[in-house]
Amino acid sequence: MFRHALQAVAFLNEEKITTKVEHLKETFRWSDAEVGIAVSKAPTLLTRTKESLQRRSEFLISEVGLEPTYIAHRSVMLTYSLEGRLRPRYYAVKFLKENGLLKGGPSYSTVFNETDKVFREKYICPHKEAAPHLQEDYDAACKGEVPTNFRFT
Incomplete structure (x- = not known):
């Protein structure tokens, strides 16, 4: 997991990471703690495009009916096609x-x-x-x- 985390942030500066974290909070209605949980389980979330994350959020929350907290604790599902x-x-x-x-x-x-x-x-x-x-x-x-x-x- 450490390798994935390093790979995810290797080419991102602090400002870009902050922007990505804020986008995750807005898109999935997550708290700071939930973003921390989600990124710790799937660090590659920081490399996903805003559009990609938005589509997954709309599908999982609006169509499937999953709770944002549920998704945060199982964030690896956001890395699937x-x-x-x-x-x-x-x-x-x-x-x-x-x-x-x-x-x-x-x-x-x-x-x-x-x-x-x-x-x-x-x-x-x-x-x-x-x-x-x-x-x-x-x-x-x-x-x-x-x-x-x-x-x-």
Whole structure:
């Protein structure tokens, strides 16, 4: 982690770091302490563009409904691809929940952090019969073709 932290700040002066921290506070509605937690867990957040962070904030807070504190404590999820990982997995799990194929529900942190292989084994493969298009829809979503609704039949 120390190596990642050094890499993140190597080319940033104090003013740029301060600006990035302020942007994180505004974008995710974090306190100073929450920014500290988030950056300590994912120092590369300091290298992300404002637009990239804004899109992730809008998605995770507004669409998924995650609390800012939850995100701060699991900030590594902000380093994942929004279009290639976060959105497709969210839509797949949402589809499974809405159609009664997933009892209870895993935390989104778990869903986002799992490797692609593990995610597919847990959430896609077990539902091949009940939701025959799930794998196809998930694959399309991973390519950026997020369907408005995953198909059931």
